Ligand SMILES: [Zn+2]
């Protein structure tokens with residue numbers, strides 16, 4: 082599948098990633114990895130080359146990136162190894178052992194990295210998929226009132242589209258996102274939100290399910306695994322709405338529709354990053370399930386919803402502001418009806 086960020090075919094169908102999951106980060110019998118102390122500078126700048134199987138232990142990859150960052154003046158040789166940055170592997174899932182990384186499987190987040198250094202990391206370290214300059218903020222929409230444009234990080238080199246694999250009781254879903262514009266998640270192998278969505282769907286058996294603040298679509302797609310006839314996903318942030326639609330397509334083997342039609346491109350959506358009035362950006366055709374994806378403010382979503390919604394999940398980013406959350410839930414119950422829950 083063509084990637085909307087880099088234009089290459091760096092995205093795969095769900096089953097391809099799920100089939101590789103058991104082996105993708107496992108060493109071959111010849112792989113040798115050095116476990117390094119992350120709290121100290123590496124003892125030497127020797128660079129261990131990837132094994133003949135093309136994988137290299139994550140600490141050796143870090144040590145290689147460290148050497149380049151010192152040469153580029155981004156780090157000093159007194160900095161500890163962990164100062165290289167935060168690694169996000171592709172695909173991400175709960176792991177028992179640190180990974181042996183195949184080519185293009187690591188997105189690096191660093192607050193200090195410069196453009197020339199990022200270019201070198203991407204060109205010289207085969208495991209690097211993309212380099213992001215991060216900052217203090219959490220990328221993506223974080224405020225229920227949607228005042229202003231959300232914070233983002235900056236992609237400096239390569240591609241920062243990567244996937245996480247989430248497990249339900251019975252199946253797995255693959256959730257892609259562009260990492261510099263959406264918040265970071267770590268699949269833990271046991272995700273209470275995912276379990277809770279499955280439980281509520283089995284209890285209510287909805288005909289129409291709404292995921293009002295869908296992010297990259299995880300909960301709406303999980304609900305879709307339960308053969309709900311009509312599922313509506315929505316997010317005000319362009320990247321979330323886009324990746325919700327994209328992830329429906331990625332996981333289509335486990336859902337019952339024939340085709341997903343996009344009504345807007347990633348670039349068109351990026352040009353109007355936050356929408357208040359909901360606009361349908363994608364829908365499915367054929368099969369026994371109908372999925373719609375909207376980009377819009379969840380406060381306004383009721384204006385486009387059908388009358389008989391029976392179950393809604395509201396996964397608000399700012400759950401701590403109880404007053405706002407309660408007001409939102411009350412308004413939702415009055416305007417939309419059906420059962421509604423916060424996961
Ligand atoms: Zn890409």
Ligand SMILES: [Zn+2]
Nearest residue numbers: 109112132134
């Ligand atoms: Zn090997």
